[in-house]
Amino acid sequence: MAKEMDKIVALCKRRGFIFQSSEIYGGLNGFWDYGPLGVELKRNVKEAWWKDMITRHDELSTPKGAPSSFSMTGLDCSIIMHPQVWKCSGHDDLFHDFMVDCKECKSRFRVDHVTVAVRRTTTDKTPVACETFIVDAETGTGLSKTQSKRLDQAVGQYKKERGDDVECEQVTMSLDSYLKEAPLGGPAARCPSCRGELTPPREFNLMFKTTVGALAGEEGTAFLRPETAQGIFVNFKNVVDSSRVKVPFGIAQVGKSFRNEITPRNYTFRSREFEQMEMEFFCHPDESRKWYEYWRDRRYQWYVKYGLASDRLQLRDHDPDELSHYSVGTADVEYAYPFLSEGEFGELEGIAHRGDFDLRSHMEGKLVRDEEGCLVVQQDEHGQPKYRGSGKDLRYFDDQSRERFVPHVIEPAAGADRATLAFICEAYHEDEQPDEKGEMQSRVYMKFHPQLAPIKVAVFPLIKKDGMPETAAGLYRDLKQAGIACTFDQQAAIGRRYRRQDEIGTPWCVTIDGQTAEDNSVTLRDRDTLEQTRIPLNDVVAEITSRLNA
């Protein structure tokens, strides 16, 4: 499997699908460029998505499986937005962590994930001893017996030194709070797994920071968007007010997002700069469950339609404890990429039921879930909203029912690069075909769906004489005029030219031969079956067009 991935990566480089960014300077981890063929492939992927979402959407009919008819519209938002957007969306907290590293065993921990049991004096709260541990979410386990014993011993030692009149109590707190409370002097918190020395907390920000305005300073600090979705939410009111859409409706966006991943790996799968195809679907809360299921199934089918095989593609509903902070239901469309271990799948797209979390967050301020599971505005230590919302009314007024409500949101969020990579991996095929002497030769071909293939047709004169090149060039121009991506090749033997096209996934080759001059017919050769059919030269454009739309 991993070997197959190496072949795919080599082919992508050799044929101009994907290059490493800034390769001549040694490359830059987590960034990738699309070559001449790659850009066509990725454009076709995005175009297929956009057509499915917007261009071909019929808002007068009810699509199969949908609760009702609905509207769809597009949007293209800026990459840099007001910093408050990320505070209210939750990204600022979620993507911004302080981490400590163990100098001994090199483990890394989020400061707020490490719990500290502290023994301190009851009188002046001086910390005497502490032990760290990670609370297991499933078992809820805390301090071990050994650790308790160590605490007892440390307190005993302390009492011996100070005399017996000190009373100690035990409290637990996060490492975060402990470091703030006992910055100096107190016993050092040690590594939860090996008791090694910990580094001071260091800032990790998964969002790319930049400065707005020429003057550097905290004032102008802004972030490159880590997802395209927030641009849609903050424009919700603009779209409703300007486009006459009625709930239910969706807003789609394709664009770049940026995440400063700690470990970009697996080719283009986890990149620091990537392109998303996101759609936010706004509906009445009572209907949201049905819409969630509709979009989940429809998005899965989209990948099937464009050629991902069902045994390497799966739709997986998240377990309740796996759900994001905002979600009441999420499913992933996953693909068994060849770089993953047997049985493992990687995420292509997440379809999330986000409820009213996003719109309300941008109205009221950043929300969190309280003990009863209700969304409430997160408060700071003074009882004020931690991050203030816009204060704008983002509710929707339904003229028919005379009802005013915050729509619920279904979000299918797909990775354009991940989809492109999955289509590349799925397309890669090797087989054995006889050469002109009848000996079996290995053949590599990319079995792209014709709508995704970078080039749809290659036109060849069988040999470079008898007017064949001229006839072929004429057909090439006709195809170009019709807007069909095609190429012309008269170099080398015909077999080699076919193989070249196979390797870049061109579904059809048209060859002008001796018979063309006699009866105006050409051969149309199929990439996958290698079968050739004779069709009239004048029908080629129409034939290709109809096959492309099939």
Add this chain to the structure above:
RNA sequence: GCGGGCGUAGCUCAGUGGUAGAGCGUUAGCUUCCCAAGCUAAAUGUCGAGGGUUCGAUCCCCUUCGCCCGCUCCA
């Protein structure tokens, strides 16, 4: 981020303390009436980058960047 391995032509790789080769591919010509054909010719590398040791480094040492595997982290 840590540990291990690796980095030589477009690709796959060989090789040596005295500034480099093979196969495939690419390009040009001839030949060629259908699946990587034949013949002829040609191009291509600052041996990942920077520094050090040396009379001399692609080779030895250090740093750095990148890739792969594992751990960690993460949607």
